[in-house]
Amino acid sequence: LANQIFETCNRIKPVDSTWQGAAAARQLTLTKPPGSLGQLEVIGNRIAAILGTDKPQIKNKRIYVIAGDHGVTEEGVSAYPRDVTFQMVMNFLNGGAAINVLSRHGGIEVKVVDAGVDYDFPAHDQLMDRKVARGSANFAKQSALTAEQTSRAIIAGIDLAQDAKRDGVGIIGIGEMGIGNTTSASAITAALTGYPPKDVTGRGTGVDDKTLAVKIAVIERALERHSPKKNDAIDILSKVGGTEIGVMMGLAIGAAAEGLPIVADGFISTAAAALAVAFCPTVADYLFVGHRSEEQGHNKLIAYIGAKPILDLGLRLGEGTGAALAMHLLEASAKILCEMATFGEAGVSDKES
Amino acid sequence: LANQIFETCNRIKPVDSTWQGAAAARQLTLTKPPGSLGQLEVIGNRIAAILGTDKPQIKNKRIYVIAGDHGVTEEGVSAYPRDVTFQMVMNFLNGGAAINVLSRHGGIEVKVVDAGVDYDFPAHDQLMDRKVARGSANFAKQSALTAEQTSRAIIAGIDLAQDAKRDGVGIIGIGEMGIGNTTSASAITAALTGYPPKDVTGRGTGVDDKTLAVKIAVIERALERHSPKKNDAIDILSKVGGTEIGVMMGLAIGAAAEGLPIVADGFISTAAAALAVAFCPTVADYLFVGHRSEEQGHNKLIAYIGAKPILDLGLRLGEGTGAALAMHLLEASAKILCEMATFGEAGVSDKES
Numbered sequence: 001l002a003n004q005i006f007e008t009c010n011r012i013k014p015v016d017s018t019w020q021g022a023a024a025a026r027q028l029t030l031t032k033p034p035g036s037l038g039q040l041e042v043i044g045n046r047i048a049a050i051l052g053t054d055k056p057q058i059k060n061k062r063i064y065v066i067a068g069d070h071g072v073t074e075e076g077v078s079a080y081p082r083d084v085t086f087q088m089v090m091n092f093l094n095g096g097a098a099i100n101v102l103s104r105h106g107g108i109e110v111k112v113v114d115a116g117v118d119y120d121f122p123a124h125d126q127l128m129d130r131k132v133a134r135g136s137a138n139f140a141k142q143s144a145l146t147a148e149q150t151s152r153a154i155i156a157g158i159d160l161a162q163d164a165k166r167d168g169v170g171i172i173g174i175g176e177m178g179i180g181n182t183t184s185a186s187a188i189t190a191a192l193t194g195y196p197p198k199d200v201t202g203r204g205t206g207v208d209d210k211t212l213a214v215k216i217a218v219i220e221r222a223l224e225r226h227s228p229k230k231n232d233a234i235d236i237l238s239k240v241g242g243t244e245i246g247v248m249m250g251l252a253i254g255a256a257a258e259g260l261p262i263v264a265d266g267f268i269s270t271a272a273a274a275l276a277v278a279f280c281p282t283v284a285d286y287l288f289v290g291h292r293s294e295e296q297g298h299n300k301l302i303a304y305i306g307a308k309p310i311l312d313l314g315l316r317l318g319e320g321t322g323a324a325l326a327m328h329l330l331e332a333s334a335k336i337l338c339e340m341a342t343f344g345e346a347g348v349s350d351k352e353s
Numbered sequence: 354l355a356n357q358i359f360e361t362c363n364r365i366k367p368v369d370s371t372w373q374g375a376a377a378a379r380q381l382t383l384t385k386p387p388g389s390l391g392q393l394e395v396i397g398n399r400i401a402a403i404l405g406t407d408k409p410q411i412k413n414k415r416i417y418v419i420a421g422d423h424g425v426t427e428e429g430v431s432a433y434p435r436d437v438t439f440q441m442v443m444n445f446l447n448g449g450a451a452i453n454v455l456s457r458h459g460g461i462e463v464k465v466v467d468a469g470v471d472y473d474f475p476a477h478d479q480l481m482d483r484k485v486a487r488g489s490a491n492f493a494k495q496s497a498l499t500a501e502q503t504s505r506a507i508i509a510g511i512d513l514a515q516d517a518k519r520d521g522v523g524i525i526g527i528g529e530m531g532i533g534n535t536t537s538a539s540a541i542t543a544a545l546t547g548y549p550p551k552d553v554t555g556r557g558t559g560v561d562d563k564t565l566a567v568k569i570a571v572i573e574r575a576l577e578r579h580s581p582k583k584n585d586a587i588d589i590l591s592k593v594g595g596t597e598i599g600v601m602m603g604l605a606i607g608a609a610a611e612g613l614p615i616v617a618d619g620f621i622s623t624a625a626a627a628l629a630v631a632f633c634p635t636v637a638d639y640l641f642v643g644h645r646s647e648e649q650g651h652n653k654l655i656a657y658i659g660a661k662p663i664l665d666l667g668l669r670l671g672e673g674t675g676a677a678l679a680m681h682l683l684e685a686s687a688k689i690l691c692e693m694a695t696f697g698e699a700g701v702s703d704k705e706s
Contacts, residue, residue, distance in 0.1 A: 037668060079704050313393060314392050331458065336455075
């Protein structure tokens with residue numbers, strides 16, 4: 001199993017900077033002062049490099065919302081009961097969650113994936129069953145995932161990226177649902193970046209001071225117990241990760257292998273993306289971070305990846321909501337390169353020199 | 354003429370904070386942790402107050418792109434020749450400019466308005482002729498606009514807002530084109546806020562150090578010569594403003610009078626909006642600032658208005674481009690209130706207390 005992950009990683013090609021240069025040159029011919037579209041130009045040029053053209057088109061946007069439960073909720077780290085994970089999955093399937101609203105608004109397809117929810121769902125043609133466990137184990141006491149579960153989660157994500165490519169999807173967003181998963185994401189962030197847990201742990205869905213202290217202490221003890229290897233993403237995922245985080249990590253690796261841009265959402269999906277980058281650094285070429293989350297650990301991950309979040313709206317919901325909003329801007333950036341008139345075409349005088 | 358402006362101002366009603374409270378209460382019933390959609394909730398609640406409902410709908414988005422020439426270009430303050438104003442108007446009409454691309458992308462109608470371009474346009478059914486002058490006068494030497502031109506520009510904007518209301522438009526964006534108009538906007542900003550010109554003047558479309566120094570000196574001398582009254586928006590507009598800035602000021606006043614949300618774009622449109630707020634403070638209830646511009650004066654105007662820009666993408670193009678992108682988020686904020694399921698509807702457990 002692990003071999004398949006390494007093989008996928010080895011298939012990822014660095015993006016072709018020739019096209020980034022060609023797009024930057026094209027930007028200068030378009031009817032606007034040089035650089036005046038700021039990040040829209042930077043993003044557009046990156047998409048050009050990913051897609052290998054100076055007129056990149058993004059068609060068929062898709063967000064995978066991956067759900068999984070977390071054994072660490074036994075320690076009392078969340079403001080919501082564990083059942084909310086499966087209840088929210090039903091809400092996603094019924095179209096009533098924030099990610100549904102924002103995806104409909106942005107013309108984005110939503111795919112809901114059960115990576116490890118502790119619930120027997122009724123058969124539903126919109127729910128993708130990729131369950132690798134009925135929730136992770138409590139990482140305060142043992143490894144969150146077995147070696148096999150870890151590999152199966154990542155490979156499930158790689159397969160979902162291949163599905164997307166086959167379906168003609170042009171950009172993939174990743175979002176998640178899992179009560180307790182900010183605790184896992186904080187542990188991953190501490191393990192990857194070396195920051196102490198107190199600097200990368202926040203209030204998640206809104207825990208009080210007492211629960212926050214518990215959360216930090218649980219992570220401190222878990223890192224002490226497991227000593228995950230800083231440079232071994234799979235070891236970190238296995239010891240303190242979760243099923244949905246593994247699938248998202250696989251999606252990031254798989255998307256890059258398929259040559260597709262991928263958009264992380266907030267703290268948890270960026271933790272998964274950071275694991276993917278730790279495992280295959282070239283994933284970073286294909287990765288966008290949709291927004292800057294309110295969770296304090298997010299900034300550490302963003303710096304770790306070397307990314308620049310597109311939006312900064314104080315979001316801290318997850319589900320892919322920030323990725324959905326950012327996709328509108330990513331697509332806009334591509335359309336600028338495709339659809340704007342040049343100075344020559346429009347008969348507009350260029351800058352006086 | 355001036356009476357009509359005062360009457361419109363007097364028609365503006367402060368928004369009903371009851372509805373802001375009702376929307377905030379509704380946010381707490383929706384299937385997400387309280388406050389987890391950050392600015393999307395803040396914006397949604399403001400739109401609720403403007404529209405007088407806790408389920409606000411925004412239909413039919415429109416951006417007015419207002420063009421005008423500036424006599425102050427005689428002083429050599431811009432990187433582009435004056436002809437670019439009319440050339441870009443033709444580009445807007447042909448659909449090749451950035452605002453056209455971003456508006457098509459966002460499902461926004463674009464209306465192009467000639468407020469004071471120094472050019473005889475051929476008849477074109479998409480160009481709205483509201484010409485109040487063939488460009489403003491050079492404010493380094495005389496008032497930019499006569500008293501009559503000033504009033505006519507503002508009233509043209511008020512009328513455009515009424516047109517929009519009659520056409521069923523639900524939100525108005527304002528953008529502009531006018532070579533030389535960052536010089537005017539900087540002079541307005543200095544006059545309104547009291548900051549010295551060097552602190553509120555930037556590179557506009559990209560002038561070099563030498564031209565920037567000229568630009569600052571021109572503004573310093575103009576403010577000395579004219580001494581516009583700090584608290585008299587119409588005096589400031591007349592002395593150092595411009596035709597398109599007057600129309601945008603009128604649009605902001607008119608939109609508020611019609612009960613419509615209005616979205617300023619970057620530095621120049623925010624200068625116009627700030628004049629509207631200086632004239633009728635209640636305009637601020639209806640006003641959103643689409644993005645934070647790269648122009649240093651913009652932050653001073655944002656603080657003056659007490660606004661929080663929605664996007665921060667390093668844009669400095671104008672035309673309404675930042676307003677167009679922000680409208681996607683404004684509409685998203687409203688849809689969250691309208692379309693999300695409540696905890697009760699979705700059968701999701703609320704926070705443990």
